[in-house]
Amino acid sequence: MKTTRSTIDVSELPPSALDHRSPIWIGNALLLTIETTMFALLVATYFYLRQNFESWPPPQVNFQPPNLHPAPGLFWGTINLVVILAATFFMLLTDWAALRFDKTKVLLWGAFTVVLGIVAVGLRFPEFHGTHFRWDDNAYASVVWGILVMHMIHLLVGVSEDLFMFIYIAKNGLDDKHARDVRVTAVYWYWIGGIWLPLYAIIYFGPYWIGK
Amino acid sequence: MKRGILKEVTIVPGLDDSEHRELDLTWRRRPGFIGWLETTNHKDVAMRYIVTAFVFFGLAGILAALMRIQLAFPENTFIGPDLYNQFFTVHGTTMMFLFAVPVTEALGIYFVPLMVGTRNVAFPRLNAFGYYVYLAGGILLYLGLFFNTGPDAGWFAYVPLSGPQFSPGKRVDFWAQMITLTEIAGLTTAVEIIVTAFKQRAPGMSLNRIPLFVWAMVVTSFMVIFAMPSVMLASGYLAMDRLAHVNTHFFNPAEGGDALLYQHIFWFFGHPEVYIIFIPATGFISTIVPTFARRRIFGYTALVLALISTAFIGFGLWVHHMFATPVPELGQSFFTAASMIIAIPAGIQIFCWIATIWSGKPVLKTPLLWAAGFLSLFVFGGLSGMMLASVPIDLQVHDTYFVVAHFHYVLIGGAVFPLFGAIYYWFPKWTGRLLSESLGKWNFWLFFIGFNLTFFPMHQLGLKGMTRRIYTYVPETGWGGLNLLASIGAGVIGLSVLMFLANILWSRKRGALAGDNPWGASTLEWATTSPAASYNFLHLPTVRGRDPLWDQKEISPVVTGVRSDIREVLNTTTLEAAPDHRYEMAGDSIYPLLLAVPVSLTFAFGIFTPWAFPVGALVVFLAFFPWFWSGTEEAKQQRDKKYKHRPEQELPAPVTPAEQVV
Numbered sequence: 087m088k089t090t091r092s093t094i095d096v097s098e099l100p101p102s103a104l105d106h107r108s109p110i111w112i113g114n115a116l117l118l119t120i121e122t123t124m125f126a127l128l129v130a131t132y133f134y135l136r137q138n139f140e141s142w143p144p145p146q147v148n149f150q151p152p153n154l155h156p157a158p159g160l161f162w163g164t165i166n167l168v169v170i171l172a173a174t175f176f177m178l179l180t181d182w183a184a185l186r187f188d189k190t191k192v193l194l195w196g197a198f199t200v201v202l203g204i205v206a207v208g209l210r211f212p213e214f215h216g217t218h219f220r221w222d223d224n225a226y227a228s229v230v231w232g233i234l235v236m237h238m239i240h241l242l243v244g245v246s247e248d249l250f251m252f253i254y255i256a257k258n259g260l261d262d263k264h265a266r267d268v269r270v271t272a273v274y275w276y277w278i279g280g281i282w283l284p285l286y287a288i289i290y291f292g293p294y295w296i297g298k
Numbered sequence: 299m300k301r302g303i304l305k306e307v308t309i310v311p312g313l314d315d316s317e318h319r320e321l322d323l324t325w326r327r328r329p330g331f332i333g334w335l336e337t338t339n340h341k342d343v344a345m346r347y348i349v350t351a352f353v354f355f356g357l358a359g360i361l362a363a364l365m366r367i368q369l370a371f372p373e374n375t376f377i378g379p380d381l382y383n384q385f386f387t388v389h390g391t392t393m394m395f396l397f398a399v400p401v402t403e404a405l406g407i408y409f410v411p412l413m414v415g416t417r418n419v420a421f422p423r424l425n426a427f428g429y430y431v432y433l434a435g436g437i438l439l440y441l442g443l444f445f446n447t448g449p450d451a452g453w454f455a456y457v458p459l460s461g462p463q464f465s466p467g468k469r470v471d472f473w474a475q476m477i478t479l480t481e482i483a484g485l486t487t488a489v490e491i492i493v494t495a496f497k498q499r500a501p502g503m504s505l506n507r508i509p510l511f512v513w514a515m516v517v518t519s520f521m522v523i524f525a526m527p528s529v530m531l532a533s534g535y536l537a538m539d540r541l542a543h544v545n546t547h548f549f550n551p552a553e554g555g556d557a558l559l560y561q562h563i564f565w566f567f568g569h570p571e572v573y574i575i576f577i578p579a580t581g582f583i584s585t586i587v588p589t590f591a592r593r594r595i596f597g598y599t600a601l602v603l604a605l606i607s608t609a610f611i612g613f614g615l616w617v618h619h620m621f622a623t624p625v626p627e628l629g630q631s632f633f634t635a636a637s638m639i640i641a642i643p644a645g646i647q648i649f650c651w652i653a654t655i656w657s658g659k660p661v662l663k664t665p666l667l668w669a670a671g672f673l674s675l676f677v678f679g680g681l682s683g684m685m686l687a688s689v690p691i692d693l694q695v696h697d698t699y700f701v702v703a704h705f706h707y708v709l710i711g712g713a714v715f716p717l718f719g720a721i722y723y724w725f726p727k728w729t730g731r732l733l734s735e736s737l738g739k740w741n742f743w744l745f746f747i748g749f750n751l752t753f754f755p756m757h758q759l760g761l762k763g764m765t766r767r768i769y770t771y772v773p774e775t776g777w778g779g780l781n782l783l784a785s786i787g788a789g790v791i792g793l794s795v796l797m798f799l800a801n802i803l804w805s806r807k808r809g810a811l812a813g814d815n816p817w818g819a820s821t822l823e824w825a826t827t828s829p830a831a832s833y834n835f836l837h838l839p840t841v842r843g844r845d846p847l848w849d850q851k852e853i854s855p856v857v858t859g860v861r862s863d864i865r866e867v868l869n870t871t872t873l874e875a876a877p878d879h880r881y882e883m884a885g886d887s888i889y890p891l892l893l894a895v896p897v898s899l900t901f902a903f904g905i906f907t908p909w910a911f912p913v914g915a916l917v918v919f920l921a922f923f924p925w926f927w928s929g930t931e932e933a934k935q936q937r938d939k940k941y942k943h944r945p946e947q948e949l950p951a952p953v954t955p956a957e958q959v960v
Contacts, residue, residue, distance in 0.1 A: 089308060089309055090306050090307060090308050090309060091306075091307055091309050091853065091855075091856065092304065092305065092306050092307075092853075092854075092855040092856075093304075093305050093306075093307050093837075093855055093856055093857070093858040094302040094303070094304055094305075094501060094840060094855050094856070094857050094858070094859075094877065095302060095303045095304075095305050095858050095859045096302040096857055096858070096859040096860060096868055096877045096880065097858070097859030097860075098302075098303070098859070099301075099302060099859075099868075099877060099878065099879050099880055100879045100880070101866075101879070101880045101881075101882065102879060102880070102881060102882070103869070103878065103879045103881075107497075107869065107871070107878055107879065108869075108879075108881070109420040109421070109493045109497045109498070109869065109881060110421075112492075112493050112496065112497065113420060113421055113424075113489050113490075113493050116488075116489045116492060116493070116523060117489060119523055119524075120485055120489075120523050120526075120527055121527075123523070123524050123527040123528070124527040124530070124531060127527065127528055127531050127563060127566075128531070130563075131531075131535075131548070131559065131563070134556065134559050134562070135548075135554060135555065135556060135559065137556075138551075138554045138555070138556055139554050144554065221544070221546055222544065222545045222546060222547065223547075223553070224547055224553040224554050225546075225547040225548060225550065225553050225554035225555040225556070226554060227547075228538075228546035228547050228548050228555070229548065231546075232535075232546070232548075242915075246919055246922070247926075250922070250923060250926045250927075251926070254926070254927065263882070
């Protein structure tokens with residue numbers, strides 16, 4: 087009988103990875119792919135429904151005076167864009183701090199992200215108001231509200247996930263695994279900020295580009 | 299960078315036994331009912347999926363049998379039109395959403411970790427959560443049917459028929475929310491399978507050595523990721539259009555909505571769905587064929603490329619379901635061409651399998667019999683598919699029994715036959731016992747004959763003008779004889795399925811003992827005991843070729859240094875599968891169930907009131923909290939406690955491999 091066995095000893099390999107080599111990082115990226123597909127289809131819906139309207143958005147003629155081109159208000163929408171991008175920026179700082187295992191900075195910049203995230207959710211309401219329509223007025227309103235609501239849900243999920251994570255870190259410290267989790271959540275934020283750029287452009291400038 | 303150290307170590311007698319005990323203590327589930335609810339072992343979860351999916355298969359089969367009784371004679375009054383509508387809708391919905399996709403994904407959850415040589419799927423808790431949500435979706439659909447609120451607008455629920463104007467009441471809403479729940483499960487499973495296959499492979503299993511079954515599951519999972527959001531969106535729009543106090547207008551033409559939009563986003567999912575069902579089946583065939591042809595698969599690279607190109611082309615076909623709608627002529631030509639092109643990768647696969655069997659020494663056991671049945675029936679179904687890809691023919695036979703015949707040939711021939719083969723093939727892995735060969739042959743031949751009796755005449759019925767989804771017909775049509783024949787065939791299929799059930803129940807306890815590798819197969823799932831221990835492999839294996847168990851003449855190195863006192867696995871690099879880092883998995887937990895309950899209730903109540911969503915979101919938020927908080931450290935502490943209070947003699951005895959068949 088053979089008395090020896092050849093082995094590959096992996097005990098000296100690190101017990102976790104902080105970047106895209108980690109399963110959680112890839113899992114998160116795949117979930118974001120799913121969500122991106124969903125937003126792509128929402129955008130496809132937006133352009134498909136455009137065909138059914140003479141002008142986009144449809145004029146509000148039962149108003150006095152009639153609003154012939156009720157494009158969404160740029161003011162609150164643009165302010166919220168800045169807030170969302172600022173939150174994403176602070177998440178970038180959090181990400182870098184996590185890479186250095188700097189708990190204080192992670193919590194500090196993380197707090198900025200959470201607060202700005204909550205502000206962004208709050209600012210979504212004046213954005214709804216700025217669309218000039220209720221979701222059940224017509225198909226245009228349905229799809230615009232659809233995009234705004236779906237993105238808001240993702241903001242809420244991001245904010246609550248962060249909140250949980252930072253409370254945990256404040257209480258239990260920043261170990262390998264939670265530094266990795268911070269970095270994975272940061273990717274989520276880059277996505278949520280990044281995807282808002284085309285969505286914002288379509289919602290707020292679409293009516294000017296393809297409106298007539 | 300460190301990739302692990304190759305060592306020659308002395309085998310110490312008894313060390314493997316203590317290693318085994320340690321691993322078993324770490325990986326097995328807690329005894330008792332709570333432990334049963336908490337388990338996140340991929341084998342437990344996958345088996346639940348499989349059993350549940352077959353229960354739904356049985357229920358949908360019963361519905362089919364009732365419809366065949368109704369159609370056996372002209373002007374039959376066995377089932378009225380209203381109930382008939384619910385029956386065919388629930389039958390189709392169940393077979394697509396609750397049986398075909400979940401059961402193949404479940405085989406993926408079971409065998410991908412075993413075939414790549416790891417201990418569990420990448421996200422065990424997410425996996426358990428997915429199962430509970432899927433179960434809830436299925437229960438929701440059948441609760442609806444039971445209370446005469448079963449959906450009745452067909453499995454694809456076209457608007458405007460399914461819209462608020464023509465389908466008042468809640469029937470279609472049950473369908474829509476069932477979709478949401480089952481697709482959540484499908485998506486979570488897809489993510490797990492990809493990450494498991496990309497990050498947890500045994501060292502040496504580079505991307506060009508992955509078993510074809512794993513390739514098939516990976517390709518399918520990517521298709522799921524791009525296709526299923528589409529149906530969730532379609533059913534979501536529909537539900538919001540229908541829900542009182544929300545009343546969006548996505549599909550309402552009066553307010554600028556569009557009924558054809560529904561067809562586009564539904565079939566953008568619906569056509570890839572066919573390949574999501576079919577590609578895993580090719581994985582079963584590519585596993586069964588080389589094992590029983592006793593040679594390596596012919597054309598590995600061609601088969602992998604065929605899978606990938608099928609997946610890509612599969613997303614460019616959806617409009618061929620809509621040839622009867624106003625599609626631009628150029629669009630029609632494009633989609634006709636794409637529908638025909640997809641026959642090329644399918645043909646490549648068929649030729650590779652035939653070449654493997656032809657040049658091997660085939661052993662005609664039951665799994666190979668099912669594979670042979672698949673080859674003939676799928677080619678037949680594929681040919682009628684080519685006919686339907688042509689616009690003029692499609693317009694003639696659109697919505698007739700010709701189409702019904704076609705898709706049953708490709709779905710039953712293309713997916714259910716391989717599935718039965720896979721069950722016969724892997725049953726010994728689950729139970730350590732073989733299914734009866736003689737009952738298996740009865741099962742196969744009755745199914746094959748019954749299937750052809752049922753569905754072949756439907757081609758002719760379609761050409762004679764019998765439209766699908768009608769609940770009866772007058773004698774003057776002359777459809778009576780062929781319909782009676784089809785109904786008799788359905789009875790034969792029913793008999794065959796009963797024999798299958800009997801075979802399973804009998805062989806579970808009394809079947810011949812199988813040994814670890816009864817078929818002399820080449821893939822890693824047979825490199826451990828049958829049934830596999832909770833931790834799958836005593837030592838994580840390494841591989842040197844595409845057919846690990848055939849390539850390794852002498853004992854190849856095993857992986858050591860992965861901790862056995864916590865649930866740790868080895869992560870390897872995606873391309874080359876070189877050891878990269880270790881990864882601690884989440885342990886068993888009740889939280890997946892505690893999260894699945896509010897998620898399911900949210901969508902169930904969402905059928906009736908929009909308030910279900912904000913309230914549900916709040917509850918789901920609260921349920922997330924303990925899931926996030928219960929880290930893996932907790933699992934370790936519990937384990938430490940267990941150690942302290944458990945004297946040595948109470949440790950479970952090691953599982954000995956089942957006796958070899960002499």
